[in-house]
Amino acid sequence: MKVYKFGGASVRSADGVKALKNIIEKTTENLVVVISAMGKTTNMLEAVVNSFFNGKPDVMQNLRIVKDFHQNIVNELYGDKTEINSILAEIFENLKKMLSQKASLSYDFEYDRIVSWGEIISTTIVSNYLNLQNCKNKFVDIRTCLKTDDNYREGNVDYALSKKLVEETMDFSGTKIYVTQGFIAGTITNQTTTLGREGSDYSAALFASMLDAQSVSIWKDVSGVMNADPKLYNEVEIIPRLSYKEAIELSYCGAAIIHPKTVKPLKNKKIPLYVRSFVEPDKAGSVINDYYEKVDMPPIYIHKANQVLLTLTPRDFSFIAEERLSSIFSLLASYKIKASLIQTSAISFSLCIDYNQAIFNSMIAELKDDYEVLYNTNVELITIRHYTKEAIDKIIDGKNVFVEQRSRLTIRFVVPD
Numbered sequence: 001m002k003v004y005k006f007g008g009a010s011v012r013s014a015d016g017v018k019a020l021k022n023i024i025e026k027t028t029e030n031l032v033v034v035i036s037a038m039g040k041t042t043n044m045l046e047a048v049v050n051s052f053f054n055g056k057p058d059v060m061q062n063l064r065i066v067k068d069f070h071q072n073i074v075n076e077l078y079g080d081k082t083e084i085n086s087i088l089a090e091i092f093e094n095l096k097k098m099l100s101q102k103a104s105l106s107y108d109f110e111y112d113r114i115v116s117w118g119e120i121i122s123t124t125i126v127s128n129y130l131n132l133q134n135c136k137n138k139f140v141d142i143r144t145c146l147k148t149d150d151n152y153r154e155g156n157v158d159y160a161l162s163k164k165l166v167e168e169t170m171d172f173s174g175t176k177i178y179v180t181q182g183f184i185a186g187t188i189t190n191q192t193t194t195l196g197r198e199g200s201d202y203s204a205a206l207f208a209s210m211l212d213a214q215s216v217s218i219w220k221d222v223s224g225v226m227n228a229d230p231k232l233y234n235e236v237e238i239i240p241r242l243s244y245k246e247a248i249e250l251s252y253c254g255a256a257i258i259h260p261k262t263v264k265p266l267k268n269k270k271i272p273l274y275v276r277s278f279v280e281p282d283k284a285g286s287v288i289n290d291y292y293e294k295v296d297m298p299p300i301y302i303h304k305a306n307q308v309l310l311t312l313t314p315r316d317f318s319f320i321a322e323e324r325l326s327s328i329f330s331l332l333a334s335y336k337i338k339a340s341l342i343q344t345s346a347i348s349f350s351l352c353i354d355y356n357q358a359i360f361n362s363m364i365a366e367l368k369d370d371y372e373v374l375y376n377t378n379v380e381l382i383t384i385r386h387y388t389k390e391a392i393d394k395i396i397d398g399k400n401v402f403v404e405q406r407s408r409l410t411i412r413f414v415v416p417d
């Protein structure tokens with residue numbers, strides 16, 4: 001069997017869903033099809049959660065945006081008068097009811113139970129559509145099999161239990177195709193959890209590992225792993241082959257190719273990961289595999305926008321030592337924030353983090369108890385892997401560099417966005 005994963009970009013429109021159908025129909029093997037929320041739905045639902053949790057009046061308006069977006073896709077895919085319209089209407093009725101109550105005190109809990117609807121809705125639409133088009137498949141609500149702890153927004157997967165449940169549920173008796181959600185999961189008491197933003201790749205890798213898949217294919221709107229974002233660069237090239245290690249390094253630096261947790265389950269079982277274009281499905285794309293040989297790599301440019309550069313100096317002027325660092329990191333962890341770059345000096349500690357409006361102020365307030373806090377918002381973290389002098393010149397080109405960090409293969413800059 002194989003695992004196919006379709007990200008948000010590949011199902012952002014009716015045409016995308018049709019392209020998905022064509023790809024699936026051409027495949028002869030048994031398939032687990034893992035789908036993300038359509039287009040930018042997760043961002044839209046985050047706006048819903050933020051309004052809901054903070055008791056803002058625009059909750060229903062934000063929900064309406066989500067509904068209209070899906071309704072348009074459904075109208076284009078199915079015409080009217082189909083069962084899907086009543087299914088969708090019911091989902092949004094229930095969401096409305098949920099959102100007219102008061103939020104609990106846990107942002108992370110509310111986040112997961114609301115944002116997860118993006119994936120439930122996308123898979124409902126796609127699974128239904130495929131069945132109508134005679135591409136027979138079974139819908140699986142993965143929250144019943146992929147089990148995590150209750151660390152909302154970044155659930156830790158209970159691999160052994162999930163494997164057992166996934167094997168039982170997706171045994172391919174009576175169907176060749178399962179359609180299920182990426183990114184979302186459930187606790188043993190059936191609360192909804194998520195695996196962290198962009199977590200669908202990780203879900204796909206987990207199912208592949210649990211079911212001993214031949215391969216995983218991630219279908220994207222680019223033709224493979226590129227050495228730079230084609231939206232930002234004129235000249236880009238495809239990297240046809242990458243080692244697991246290279247892929248982990250790239251995703252750790254913020255490359256949008258795959259979620260950082262994706263590689264480990266695949267590497268352990270030596271399952272290859274293909275990154276392919278759903279627009280040009282006949283092209284080979286890229287493969288991430290167990291390559292040991294040194295593959296020649298071009299410079300790879302990774303831009304991580306919307307960062308904040310924080311500099312912390314202990315108020316008591318004490319050294320930045322282990323206890324200090326560990327308390328800073330536990331604070332970040334309590335906000336589910338990861339540092340994308342860190343730099344220490346004797347009495348100050350700088351780090352880059354993703355900007356998250358919903359929690360930024362309270363996090364800064366907590367830090368201010370013990371530290372002098374300086375920060376620049378709107379900064380960008382640029383990484384060049386396999387850097388050359390020309391590559392650096394091209395990127396820096398007179399920019400004001402706040403931080404520079406260099407190792408043997410990687411150079412990183414923090415610059416104004």
Ligand code: ASP
Nearest residue numbers: 036042183197198199200
């Ligand atoms: N829909 C989720 C997100 O946008 C998960 C994913 O796309 O992988 O983060």
Ligand code: MG
Nearest residue numbers: 007008036198
């Ligand atoms: Mg995505």
